[in-house]
Amino acid sequence: MKAASTLELITRTPLLHLDKLSGTGKGKIYGKLEYLQPGGSVKDRAALQIIKDAYQSGRLSKGQTVVEMTSGNMGAGLALVCRQFGNPFIAVMSKGNSPERLKILHAFGAEIVLTEQVDGGPGMVTGKDIEQASRIARELAEEKNAFYVDQFNNPSSITAHFETTGPEIWNDLNNIDVFIASIGTAGTFTGTAKYLKSKNRNIVCIAVEPQNTAILKTGRVLNPRHIIQGTSYGLVPPHWNSALADDIITVDDQEVERVTKQLSYEQGLYVGYSSGANVAAAIKYLEKNNAAINIATILCDTGYKYTDL
Ligand SMILES: Cc1ncc(COP(=O)(O)O)c(C=O)c1O
Structure with missing residues (x-):
């Protein structure tokens, strides 16, 4: 791949079959390697x-x-x-x-x-x-x-994911069944889910929240502290569009930490906790729906950005 400028390197990340974390059933989890972007994140x-x-x-x-x-x-x-x-x-x-x-x-x-x-x-x-x-x-x-910039209210972040992340996933995996993403501003989830549903309204789109900060799922915050940095601030972000979410899966800090470590030890991908949260939710979904389905999720940022990873 040849690029004429650093800005040209943004977007077009690989979609990898997480073969070591997809389990032994027929379902497959794919991770979009956003941590490879020049700034190290989605x-x-x-x-x-x-x-x-x-x-x-x-x-x-x-x-x-x-x-x-x-x-x-x-x-x-x-x-x-x-x-x-x-x-x-x-x-x-x-x-x-x-x-x-x-x-x-x-x-x-x-x-x-x-x-x-x-x-x-x-x-x-x-x-x-x-x-x-x-x-x-x-x-x-x-x-x-x-x-x-006002990222929580700026609609350009939805545009970015509607015009790039969604089409990239769709082109790489057009038999996608499920899309899963954690929520910071909700730009990634809303833009990508909107695009994928415009291609096939049966694609199941699922948000991820920490168990005790699940305001989108429960309307309540039991504890504002969790390890999934960059996501779930205990508020409903203005970009959140509940009509696009078929379900919300909650994860706890222990399972997020375990799966984030598995991503590096077992899959060779050194990524942050929101990546672990997304994959933990995908694993839960596959355990419940044991079928030949394809799940795409986001590996949001690099593990180099964290003190304890
Ligand atoms: C590590 C990490 N994961 C996930 C997200 C969520 O992205 P979005 O703001 O598009 O919801 C962010 C946002 O800053 C982040 O920093």
């Missing part, structure tokens, strides 16, 4: 689309500063995309995110503003932590006359 897709759309609509101009609240992955994507477009980038990030994320943002040339946690802890960023970081990011953007 968020590169949304970052590129957001910046392209902002230029196209005239909301962003050459040299103008870009500001965003991030758990690290969107920040890495935006930092590298903004550099390629010639825009300075400021990442506003809760202190609960791993120091590895900070290091990556520095390496990509972002300026970083760290915010105190409200009720989270190290490696566990809650909805309140996110709300606080978002408020500070919004104020900073106003002060600097910068473009505020």
Whole structure:
């Protein structure tokens, strides 16, 4: 594969049959290797689309500063995309995110503003932590006359997945039966599920939540802390479209940790906890529906972004 620029490397990730984790039945789990993107995560897709759309609509101009609240992955994507477009980038990030994320943002040339946690802890960023970081990011953007990305409300992230992730999965696996994804802003789930259902409305689309932070499934948050960084902040994200979700599978920290480790030991894929959560949910689905079905899910980011992996 030959590419003319770094931005051209974003999208078109491989879809791998997870042969070591699909079990002994006839069903197969496929993982979309988003951790191979230049910024190390699925968020590169949304970052590129957001910046392209902002230029196209005239909301962003050459040299103008870009500001965003991030758990690290969107920040890495935006930092590298903004550099390629010639825009300075400021990442506003809760202190609960791993120091590895900070290091990556520095390496990509972002300026970083760290915010105190409200009720989270190290490696566990809650909805309140996110709300606080978002408020500070919004104020900073106003002060600097910068473009505020606002990933939770920016529809370009849905467009990115509707136009790229969905078609890529469909082209690589057109006998797909089930799509599974965890929820941060819900951009990945909503955009991809919408595309897949437009091709075949019988494709079952399933969201994943931590057992005690299952607000989409139960309407309640028993505990805002869990290990699936970058997802499930105990709030209903504006991009969430319940009509696209046929089911929601919950997973607990122990099984997420176990499956994330299996992905590296057994499958040779060094990925983060949301990848483990997605595959744990896929394994649960296969155990319940023992049939010759094809499940596609997302391996969202690289394990290098985590302290304890
Ligand atoms: C590690 C990780 N997994 C999953 C997601 C979920 O992606 P989305 O925001 O598209 O729902 C994110 C989002 O930041 C993430 O950082």
